[in-house]
Structures are given as structure tokens and as C-alpha cells.
Amino acid sequence: MEQRKPKVSPYAVFLIFNTVFFMMDTTNSYFNIYLDELGFSKTMIGTITSVSSLAAMICQPVFGAMLDRSASRTRMLQLLILITACLYPLILLNKSFLYILLLYTVYFIFRRTQPALNTTLTVEFAEQNGKDYGPIRMMGAAGYTAMMFLVSFVAGTDNGTVKTFWLYSLICAGNILLLFFFPSMPGHNLERGKSRVSPWVLLKNKGVLLLILYHVLIATANGLGQSYFPIYVTSDMGASNSIYGLMVTIGSMMEIPFLFLADRIIRRLGIRKTMCLLGILTAVRWGNSFFAASTGQLFITQSMNFVIIMENVTIAILISRQVQSELKTVAQALVATIQGVVGILISSMAGGLLADAFGIRPLFLISAGIALSTAVLFFFLLNGRNGETLTEN
Numbered sequence: 008m009e010q011r012k013p014k015v016s017p018y019a020v021f022l023i024f025n026t027v028f029f030m031m032d033t034t035n036s037y038f039n040i041y042l043d044e045l046g047f048s049k050t051m052i053g054t055i056t057s058v059s060s061l062a063a064m065i066c067q068p069v070f071g072a073m074l075d076r077s078a079s080r081t082r083m084l085q086l087l088i089l090i091t092a093c094l095y096p097l098i099l100l101n102k103s104f105l106y107i108l109l110l111y112t113v114y115f116i117f118r119r120t121q122p123a124l125n126t127t128l129t130v131e132f133a134e135q136n137g138k139d140y141g142p143i144r145m146m147g148a149a150g151y152t153a154m155m156f157l158v159s160f161v162a163g164t165d166n167g168t169v170k171t172f173w174l175y176s177l178i179c180a181g182n183i184l185l186l187f188f189f190p191s192m193p194g195h196n197l198e199r200g201k202s203r204v205s206p207w208v209l210l211k212n213k214g215v216l217l218l219i220l221y222h223v224l225i226a227t228a229n230g231l232g233q234s235y236f237p238i239y240v241t242s243d244m245g246a247s248n249s250i251y252g253l254m255v256t257i258g259s260m261m262e263i264p265f266l267f268l269a270d271r272i273i274r275r276l277g278i279r280k281t282m283c284l285l286g287i288l289t290a291v292r293w294g295n296s297f298f299a300a301s302t303g304q305l306f307i308t309q310s311m312n313f314v315i316i317m318e319n320v321t322i323a324i325l326i327s328r329q330v331q332s333e334l335k336t337v338a339q340a341l342v343a344t345i346q347g348v349v350g351i352l353i354s355s356m357a358g359g360l361l362a363d364a365f366g367i368r369p370l371f372l373i374s375a376g377i378a379l380s381t382a383v384l385f386f387f388l389l390n391g392r393n394g395e396t397l398t399e400n
Contacts, residue, residue, distance in 0.1 A: 130339075215338065224384075
């Protein structure tokens with residue numbers, strides 16, 4: 008008997024899911040604005056984000072190793088999204104610093120694992136089916152842009168930042184439903200007849216270590232710039248929540264063409280030039296923020312958000328090429344931890360102290376300096392044998 012073909016192709020499923028998956032990120036920046044509205048100092052805000060980041064940094068690689076041994080990474084992603092959908096609105100029940108610190112930390116541990124798992128599944132699917140990863144990730148930017156219109160409108164209403172918490176849970180519900188149409192995709196470290204591969208072998212891979220070093224430096228630069236940028240726009244520069252939402256929306260729209268061409272750009276420029284160029288553009292972005300004389304100039308900063316997305320895509324593709332299939336999830340989780348957690352840990356704590364002492368604007372100059380130094384460092388570091396380490400696989 009002839010098998011029926013699925014009504015929706017797996018490629019279409021990945022496109023649709025990534026469109027909705029990245030909508031969850033639209034509410035993130037309003038969390039710090041909410042804490043600022045509660046009267047928390049920048050040091051207190053930095054403590055909340057850095058402590059939660061430290062906890063996630065410890066747990067995320069462990070989660071990654073578990074997911075590589077999971078019978079269905081799809082169902083595990085569903086479970087992780089469900090947990091965060093329930094936890095995030097609970098933050099609103101109490102305004103005390105300790106309560107928010109504890110609950111946000113638990114939420115963040117489960118939240119930080121989700122992007123790495125989605126990246127692993129999507130890159131793996133793209134490689135196995137001869138597709139480019141960039142266009143699939145581009146749908147995330149398109150979904151983010153569309154949802155940001157709604158989120159910025161909601162945030163601009165009375166008590167709007169509180170409403171964004173509930174909007175996050177609603178978006179999560181959409182993702183959970185879509186995952187029922189996702190292929191199961193079991194972890195490769197579960198396959199019978201094969202000995203399990205220890206995650207510790209990643210630390211012997213020179214290519215992975217170089218990527219981690221790059222991510223530590225760039226994540227620190229972006230973390231210092233991004234952590235207090237929403238507060239800088241709304242409090243220091245006097246823009247409304249709606250204006251900030253419009254700024255983020257325009258920024259996400261700019262990501263779409265670059266993500267569509269991401270794979271071709273990397274192939275055309277090569278790894279060394281791509282990574283160095285992204286470092287320079289990051290320096291330009293935060294340098295513009297430091298010299299900004301008006302809110303209008305900060306639109307340029309946000310419109311360059313595609314640089315961060317391009318960095319993430321580049322690293323995701325390179326990591327997938329560097330490691331064996333049994334460790335793809337834990338490798339992406341490890342690098343996502345470095346990018347999203349270590350950077351926040353350093354920038355939030357140090358950034359909060361510096362922002363309280365000297366203001367937010369000097370942080371942008373420090374960010375630009377770190378990014379430019381990283382570009383120069385890797386221009387020379389990715390020569391000879393080190394450069395070959397990232398291009399042979």
C-alpha cells in the first residue's frame with residue numbers, strides 16, 4: 008500500500024515554526040524596563056540578570072548532554088517552552104527583589120536552553136536536506152518584526168509592560184501547538200550500537216575553542232551595549248515605550264535580507280573575513296550609540312541589530328560543521344551559554360555598577376573598544392594553522 012505524503016513538507020514546518028519561535032524574544036527587552044519602573048537600581052537589575060545567567064551557564068551544557076540522549080528532542084522543546092510559559096507571568100505576583108531574583112533565575116534556566124535546541128534541530132535539518140540555514144532563520148526575523156508591532160502597541164498602553172508578560176505566555180502556546188507538526192528528531196547519542204561520546208571531547212577541539220573565545224569577547228561587547236539600551240532610550244533619552252518598540256521593529260526588519268543571504272555571504276567572504284567584519288560592524292554600532300545626540304540617531308544602532316544575528320548564524324553553522332553528530336545539541340548549548348549567558352553575566356554585573364556610577368553612555372564606548380579589539384585579534388589569530396582548523400571540516 009502506497010504511503011501518503013505529508014500535507015505539509017518538513018521544510019515548510021521549519022519555516023513556519025521559526026517564524027513563531029522567535030516571536031517569544033519580542034517581550035525580553037521590556038523585562039528590564041519593568042524592573043526600572045519598580046524603582047530597582049541598575050545594580051539591582053544587573054544582579055538579577057547576572058545571577059540568573061550564572062545559574063543557566065551551569066545548567067545549560069548539562070541540559071544539552073541530556074537532550075542529545077533524548078528519544079525526542081521535539082517533545083523536550085515543547086516541555087521547556089511550557090515550563091517558561093507558566094513561570095514568566097508568576098514574576099508579577101510579588102515586587103520584592105528576592106522573589107523576582109529567584110523566580111526569574113528558574114525561568115531563565117529553562118528559557119536559555121530553547122534557542123540552542125531550536126538552532127541544533129534547524130541546522131541539522133538544513134544540512135541533511137541540502138538547504139541553507141539563513142533563509143529558515145530569516146523567517147524568525149520576519150515573525151519577530153510582525154509580533155513587535157503588536158508588542159510595542161501593547162507596551163505603550165496603560166500598564167503595558169505588565170501586559171507583555173502575559174503576551175509571552177500566549178506566544179508560547181502557539182509554539183507548543185506548532186511543535187506537534189515537527190519531526191521527532193531523537194538525540195544522536197541515543198542511537199543503538201554506538202558508544203556514547205563524552206561532551207568533554209569538545210574541549211579538545213581547537214576549532215570549537217576558537218569559536219568560544221570569539222563569542223566570549225563579542226558577547227561581552229554586545230552585553231554591555233544591550234543590557235541597558237532599553238532604559239537608555241526610554242529614561243535617559245526620553246522616548247516612549249511605543250517609540251522604543253518601533254525602533255526594535257525597524258531593527259528586526261533590517262535582519263531579513265541579511266539572513267536570507269547569510270550562507271552566501273559566509274561562503275563568499277570566508278570565515279576569517281566574515282568574523283572580522285562582524286567585529287568591526289559591532290564596534291561601529293556601539294560607537295554610534297556613544298556619540299548619539301538624539302533618539303533619531305539611536306534608530307541607526309537598532310537597525311544594525313542584524314550584526315548580532317549574523318554572528319549567531321555564523322557561529323551556529325561553524326559549530327555544526329566542527330563537531331560529530333552525537334554532540335551537536337550540547338555543542339550548540341555550550342556556545343549559546345557563552346554568547347547569551349557569559350556575556351550577560353559579565354556585562355550585567357559590571358555594567359550595572361558602571362552605569363550607576365557613571366551613567367549608561369560610557370558603556371557603549373567600552374563595547375565598541377572590545378568589539379574592535381576582537382576584530383583585530385581574530386584577523387591575525389585566524390591565520391595559518393588556526394585558520395585551517397575552522398575551514399577543513
